[in-house]
Amino acid sequence: xxxxxxxxxxxxxxxxxxxxxxxxxxxxxxxxxxxxxxxxxxxxxxxxxxxxxxxxxxxxxxxxxxxxxxxxxxxxxxxxxxxxxxxxxxxxxxxxxxxxxxxxxxxxxxxxxxxxxxxxxxxxxxxxxxxxxxxxxxxxxxxxxxxxxxxxxxxxxxxxxxxxxxxxxxxxxxxxxxxxxxxxxxxxxxxxxxxxxxxxxxxxxxxxxxxxxxxxxxxxxxxxxxxxxxxxxxxxxxxxxxxxxxxxxxxxxxxxxxxxxxxxxxxxxxxxxxxxxxxxxxxxxxxxxxxxxxxxxxxxxxxxxxxx
Amino acid sequence: xxxxxxxxxxxxxxxxxxxxxxxxxxxxxxxxxxxxxxxxxxxxxxxxxxxxxxxxxxxxxxxxxxxxxxxxxxxxxxxxxxxxxxxxxxxxxxxxxxxxxxxxxxxxxxxxxxxxxxxxxxxxxxxxxxxxxxxxxxxxxxxxxxxxxxxxxxxxxxxxxxxxxxxxxxxxxxxxxxxxxxxxxxxxxxxxxxxxxxxxxxxxxxxxxxxxxxxxxxxxxxxxxxxxxxxxxxxxxxxxxxxxxxxxxxxxxxxxxxxxxxxxxxxxxxxxxxxxxxxxxxxxxxxxxxxxxxxxxxxxxxxxxxxxxxxxxxxxxxxxxxxxxxxxxxxxxxxxxxxxxxxxxxxxxxxxxxxxxxxxxxxxxxxxxxxxxxxxxxxxxxxxxxxxxxxxxxxxxxxxxxxxxxxxxxxxxxxxxxxxxxxxxxxxxxxxxxxxxxxxxxxxxxxxxxxxxxxxxxxxxxxxxxxxxxxxxxxxxxxxxxxxxxxxxxxxxxxxxxxxxxxxxxxxxxxxxxxxxxxxxxxxxxxxxxxxxxxxxxxxxxxxxxxxxxxxxxxxxxx
Numbered sequence: 001x002x003x004x005x006x007x008x009x010x011x012x013x014x015x016x017x018x019x020x021x022x023x024x025x026x027x028x029x030x031x032x033x034x035x036x037x038x039x040x041x042x043x044x045x046x047x048x049x050x051x052x053x054x055x056x057x058x059x060x061x062x063x064x065x066x067x068x069x070x071x072x073x074x075x076x077x078x079x080x081x082x083x084x085x086x087x088x089x090x091x092x093x094x095x096x097x098x099x100x101x102x103x104x105x106x107x108x109x110x111x112x113x114x115x116x117x118x119x120x121x122x123x124x125x126x127x128x129x130x131x132x133x134x135x136x137x138x139x140x141x142x143x144x145x146x147x148x149x150x151x152x153x154x155x156x157x158x159x160x161x162x163x164x165x166x167x168x169x170x171x172x173x174x175x176x177x178x179x180x181x182x183x184x185x186x187x188x189x190x191x192x193x194x195x196x197x198x199x200x201x202x203x204x205x206x207x208x209x210x211x212x213x214x215x216x217x218x219x220x221x222x223x224x225x226x227x228x229x230x231x232x233x234x235x236x237x238x239x240x241x242x243x244x245x246x247x248x249x250x251x252x253x254x255x256x257x258x259x260x261x262x263x264x265x266x267x268x269x270x271x272x273x274x275x276x277x278x279x280x281x282x283x284x285x286x287x288x289x290x291x292x293x294x295x296x297x298x299x300x301x302x303x304x305x306x307x308x
Numbered sequence: 309x310x311x312x313x314x315x316x317x318x319x320x321x322x323x324x325x326x327x328x329x330x331x332x333x334x335x336x337x338x339x340x341x342x343x344x345x346x347x348x349x350x351x352x353x354x355x356x357x358x359x360x361x362x363x364x365x366x367x368x369x370x371x372x373x374x375x376x377x378x379x380x381x382x383x384x385x386x387x388x389x390x391x392x393x394x395x396x397x398x399x400x401x402x403x404x405x406x407x408x409x410x411x412x413x414x415x416x417x418x419x420x421x422x423x424x425x426x427x428x429x430x431x432x433x434x435x436x437x438x439x440x441x442x443x444x445x446x447x448x449x450x451x452x453x454x455x456x457x458x459x460x461x462x463x464x465x466x467x468x469x470x471x472x473x474x475x476x477x478x479x480x481x482x483x484x485x486x487x488x489x490x491x492x493x494x495x496x497x498x499x500x501x502x503x504x505x506x507x508x509x510x511x512x513x514x515x516x517x518x519x520x521x522x523x524x525x526x527x528x529x530x531x532x533x534x535x536x537x538x539x540x541x542x543x544x545x546x547x548x549x550x551x552x553x554x555x556x557x558x559x560x561x562x563x564x565x566x567x568x569x570x571x572x573x574x575x576x577x578x579x580x581x582x583x584x585x586x587x588x589x590x591x592x593x594x595x596x597x598x599x600x601x602x603x604x605x606x607x608x609x610x611x612x613x614x615x616x617x618x619x620x621x622x623x624x625x626x627x628x629x630x631x632x633x634x635x636x637x638x639x640x641x642x643x644x645x646x647x648x649x650x651x652x653x654x655x656x657x658x659x660x661x662x663x664x665x666x667x668x669x670x671x672x673x674x675x676x677x678x679x680x681x682x683x684x685x686x687x688x689x690x691x692x693x694x695x696x697x698x699x700x701x702x703x704x705x706x707x708x709x710x711x712x713x714x715x716x717x718x719x720x721x722x723x724x725x726x727x728x729x730x731x732x733x734x735x736x737x738x739x740x741x742x743x744x745x746x747x748x749x750x751x752x753x754x755x756x757x758x759x760x761x762x763x764x765x766x767x768x769x770x771x772x773x774x775x776x777x778x779x780x781x782x783x784x785x786x787x788x789x790x791x792x793x794x795x796x797x798x799x800x801x802x803x804x805x806x807x808x809x810x811x812x813x814x815x816x817x818x819x820x821x822x823x824x825x826x827x828x829x830x831x832x833x834x835x836x837x838x839x840x841x842x843x844x845x846x847x848x849x850x851x852x853x854x855x856x857x858x859x860x861x862x863x864x865x866x867x
Contacts, residue, residue, distance in 0.1 A: 026611055029612050030611045030612050030614070030615035030616075031612070031615055031616065031619075032615055119480065119481040119482065120481065123479075123481065123848070193609045194609070194682065197609035199609065200606075200607070202489075202607065203488055204481070204483065204848055204849055204851050204852060205607070205849040205850075205851075205852055274609070274611070275611060275612060276680075277610070277682045278605075278608040278609060278610035278680060278682040278683040278686055279609035279610075279682075279686070280682070280685070280686075281685065281686060281690075281847065281849075281850070282847050282849040282850075283847060284685075
């Protein structure tokens, strides 16, 4: 238990660092040095030292948005087997709970955005509400497959210790589909290129960033930290599938190092993706996200036939 | 084509008496006929005819139109026509017959309080009181404070309701005038249905500084500085246009009567100066196009070209810096010539740099426009303006060429060293962001070739005593001609291809050689409506991309 809590704290602490890896990869492709690797910590410290400015037209909902979105991300992380170790909490069906924890966070972010009555933020909120619906379908399709494979309905059941390698043994190459599909969900849920552009200053094209334009100071730090943790959460799911860390015979500290390395690979892939692909037209984004559902669906169909 | 307009030449002074002064009805009929026959409006503005005897009756406003034909006339491809008329206090709008007049008529209404009756969209342009003290055409209330300065009771656009669309699922997005980047102010109002834009209304005027009013009042020695500040990214083109205006005002036959020694002074710049001006113009073009291609790339979140182009823009600006000490070419071009020469060592250095950059630019253009399918997917079919729309809106420059209007002032009205250079036709047919990007990419490579050609041979120019002097200024080294010695009663119009398109300056002097009116028409004056057109039925999230593909000037429009 102590081990799990320590790992949870460790996860929160390194999440901003890992996000900076993406910036470094992008800078490398762009022929630049990029920001310092600890930039996100500097940003968070800076934001926490500031005061917040609130528009007179907003209500308490606006102040709740950042707190709830951070709280939901922190809680969700408690259910995640970080680097394959036992999570703090786990119960059968927690995958659905975690999925809707993120949903709760998103709901309050959207509500806070609508609370400002800014047309930009309303537009961003509409987009933010739309795309994750498709992601949800994908996630459920993946969980259906996993449930069929090992009869668990919990993150711990899928991603802890030797479970990922067990999933690979059962599903075989259709696992590649699942990884790609999860990666697309990661890009969408975390507002990365080609779905959204976290680096842009153009309000009209933003999805996630535009919704938090009015937040400032510690509130904005909560949102940023929540976003780092959410990205860490999804990256961890993908990484535990690409390099199943805890096979028999690999023990601490090797499994931890392996876990960090595989997570770094996922972050690097995000950075490479952002460097070599332009952002999609807004109307084409649903098609892109739907691809993840199709992949998960076909993986399920193929595997079902296989294990019958 | 029969017309009562007078055929004139680009950059040549004529006496104001030579311009036919028609009655309004004849003027209107002829102007409409010419424009219907594919002529385009270069200038259409009002001015105070202060030499007129009836001036005191405040009835001496004249309208002056300069049109350019678009087809073969008298054996030449492009010609200019000009005529004036006494402005009535109100008249039946020309826009009713011919769309291209629309913004010009609004401008005249705002500047002189002359009402174009039946104008379909009579909206203020820059939000300022008219110069005649007449009641505001748009019903705006401009009050004077205790110092006698105007202050504005309302914000722009004053007494004007924006277009609005009603219905379910309709929403309105207002952007600006303060934007999230370090850019100029402008207000954009989108009427949307979902993500789709039904209509975009662009509101400018936030940068109105009163340049045109300032020029006749300013001391002559300040003029070049004012002109270079009209639009910072077009300072070379503006300076060249101004220099041509002044040079033609000073050297012509009008001078002969007053100064018999006129042959001793060259008011036409020498060939070397012309070459240097051409190089500066092309460097300005390259730097801006390169910067915009980079920005386009950044807008679709494709960062490598954005970074590379951003750096190369600086490299090109630094070449201008090397020539004259200013990255935007300020202080390089002056009436009479240029203030900096290109010596052999500098020429070789520029050649070395441009050879190095040519390969890099070509590579990144290929990366952006050819080898990355996701970028093409964003650029193609985005913000399409049809050829006929472009024609009616009178789009110029790369924006027009992207729609198939091949007009390029460098070919049609060559000035400086352009008569000796072959400029290819760059017209594309699709009218989308991709076309606008490829036109610019092509022009970059052509401009590089032009500069390389010009740098091949030694450029000989004498910077000593070539520029016109300023009164009461140390720069004037006993040079006999002064910047304020303008020919009396004259009219000049110049046309140059700035990087955004056709830039036109025009001047009118009174019987003492004082400036009555200095009119500047930035290419953005035509092209802003093209941007609004591009956005029709386009996704609102593609607005920044379209905006960058035009990258129009706010201050050039607002003046």
